[in-house]
Amino acid sequence: MELLSVIRRWHCRDHLPIREIERRTGLSRNTIRKYLRAESIEPRYQVPERPSRLDPFVDRLRGWLVLEAARSRKNRRTARRLHEDLVALGYDGSYGRVAAFIRQWKHEQHQARQTTGRGVFVPLRFQPGEAFQFDWGEDWAVIAGHRVKLQVAHTKLSFSRAFILRAYPLQTHEMLFDALTEAFRVLGGVPRRGIFDNMKTAVDRIGSGKARQVNLRFMALASHYLFEATFCNPAAGWEKGQIEKTVQDARRHIWQDLPAFADLGALNAWLEARCLDCWERLQHIELARTIAEVHASERPHLMVPGRPFDGFVEQTKRVSPTCLIQPSCVMILQPLHLSSCSVDCGCMAWPRLRLTS
Template sequence: MPQIQSIRQRRRNGESVASIARGEKVSEPTVRKYLKADDLSARPPVRRRRGSVLDEWIPVIEGMLAEDRETWHKQRHTATRIHERLRDEYGVEASLSTVTRTVARLKREFMAEREMGFLDLSWHPGECQADFGQVDVRYRGVVTRMRHFVLDFPYSNIGPSQLMPGENAECTCQALRNLFEWLGGVPRRIVYDNAAGVGRRRFDEIRLTRLFQAFQAHYGFEYSFCNPYSGHEKGAVEARVGAVRRRLFVPVPGVWSLDSFNLRLPGRCLELGDKDHYRKGESQAGLFDEDRKALLPLPAKP
């Protein structure tokens, strides 16, 4: 899935099909196939007939590799040493070649996610941050604690929101899809406060859910994550989460239909931006028009 996204991104940047094929080490027909695809949404998972003998030991291997990142480079694990430790300490019966392939794959995934995790605090039109907050609503007569998802555009200081029952991948992708359709386009880059709803953070690594990977490839936006313990990177979205909660969820609102409530919610969030930007001195609504003009087009199929 990351390679499909890379192919489509390079094409949007004006690169030729032949150049993309050489860069991605695939054939030109393969490049054209992925460029023509108008539906990259998730497919029902296909159950594998037989899993790898190392599947249940992946957390152990990841732990060894995580320890290496805090160790002098000359005293780090090789694949052979990991194979020996798995055999001697855990009784794992796996070949050296299987362990070597698994270690190489985990290292590649870590490096790719680390590169995508770099955060640039210079915000441009069409870029945004995403985060969840907690709110109480009177859902069908019963006070229920739910989550409000906020997609904050720091360039304009506008943050449309959606009310969701939880913070899992399904809720995240549904909230994003609703907001993309309301916006009429797709943000160029989305920065997440943490991995909630899109993956799981383990030490310095973030493992994305398959659903979010497919969703991101389908809509074509870039993504990154705030660095741990870096509050200055997420102050804007946290402030927007609090502002939406105070202005639109106090007093506790009554909700009968989530779909109907969410249909009106982004417009109400936009009304909160009927003032000048706190730094730029320009109308937030006018700046938000620039955000919307910078959006990527929606795919042919949702």
């Protein structure tokens, strides 16, 4: 580029003959005349077409890439592995040529998705009182001097980002019902829609697309609180990304400072107070206000929860003289007692029948 600029200055400005320019530059007269006649500002060189050693294997490699794109990320073959498979078929070229072809193929696929609209994601935006998100997490705590593993229920309003945590020993129906009931109490109401993953306590069977066979007891809960249950696609955590992020943040910022507690009720009371304190301190990610201030503006848009949902299931059984329970439902005998869960958490635990003498 610099040499071409010098040639143009010598000929057009200084009026040097082509023979003198040839002597100074060492270029042929035909080359100098070509640049001057075309009035080129930037030199262009014609690259000769050279056949690549990968050309006979291009169709095979492209077919492999299409198949690998349909597999899960963990099961895909790497570019190094694809090069080894091509070598086994007779390819004697370099790995760099194969890697360059794969990069070009992925770039073309990305451009095609952008053109057709596939692969374009729209950020989720919610109206006040529109939706809440729910998910389970797993953490450890010291209860009554013992370190126990707990299942933590996370509930979060999608608009104000107000969240609440409650810990339970298991992820049973009754503990799920109690977690949502307590969450609606703390949040001050019920949104019109709930976003869940496909947990077994809510979904009995996953159909094609968004088709779900919802559990009858969970359906009764949703009908009681009048919210519409929406279930994410399998392995699509981004559809409820707010609560997924809350599970991570709570593990880093809340559970690391966790003291010891006498029982699970004291832990849940501490978690509730800590969440309310976070509402006052944390800024909303989109609005220039705290979470507590945004939640106060969203609260009038929430539905009134009404009476708590009764999660108990009562069954009548006949007891024989040998203390065997028969399936025929006639009456409830007085010697039958109901016991709650093994940890005193105050939740609506699944009632279990226990015989007493």
